[in-house]
Amino acid sequence: MIREPTFLILSAVAPRPSHGYGILKSVEVLSDGRVRLRPGTLYAALDRLVAEGSLVIDSEQVVDGRLRRYYRITDEGVAVLNESIKRLESNIAAAKVQLSSRPGIEFA
Amino acid sequence: MIREPTFLILSAVAPRPSHGYGILKSVEVLSDGRVRLRPGTLYAALDRLVAEGSLVIDSEQVVDGRLRRYYRITDEGVAVLNESIKRLESNIAAAKVQLSSRPGIEFA
DNA sequence: TGACGATACTCCGATAGACGGTATATAACG
DNA sequence: CGTTATATACCGTCTATCGGAGTATCGTCA
Incomplete structure (x- = not known):
């Protein structure tokens, strides 16, 4: 499974x-300031994504x-991103079902 | 950022x-068979989540x-999961905007 | 009876992606 | 003239996950 920095790099x-x-x-803006990539993370990810064929x-x-x-x-790369979105949406839906089935409704 | 196996463990x-x-x-069912945790991953994650206060x-x-x-x-733990859901939803929304602004519409 | 699979936890080495920081260099700003 | 912004390169460390082996009990089925 693709991780958050990689997901945002592909999105960017x-x-x-x-x-x-x-x-x-772009990643900083897309993530509302939550993700500030270090140069090491960025360029390593870029090299990796080129090697994997998601970027050229x-x-x-x-x-x-x-x-x-x-x-x-x-x-x-677009396919990787789209599949990742689908997978995350599926996980989120499952998590919401689980949370909503709790006895003491902590899920808002 | 919480990773997929941890997200699914908390959900489970x-x-x-x-x-x-x-x-x-449960994780196998929740992920539609996509995620099959190794015992090492599971019990290490459980120990970690207890140490972090997400589980007891x-x-x-x-x-x-x-x-x-x-x-x-x-x-x-519920808070961690809810915040994780919000963050993932925000990332997904951003990714969809980015994909939809592509010239040759590969996003379905 | 004996092999096999399901149940259930423990332990360990390897790997990959991310973190954190430094280095190098130019240009713009005050 | 020092600092910030732009832009890439490099490096050691860390951590979650991967992958597999080990221990043990119980049920099934030939």
């Missing part, structure tokens, strides 16, 4: 090719003397 | 006190010469 890249630092900021390197640009490496999500 | 124990092996089977040992019984240790979810 989904609309259009993005570069590492841009993804870092789209292009490399030099902007203001700094390298920007753009990553693009693949059809496989 | 939510309705009523359950023992290790029963939780193992409810009772121990000997049934047919075999020990059964029952775990009960605490209010804190």
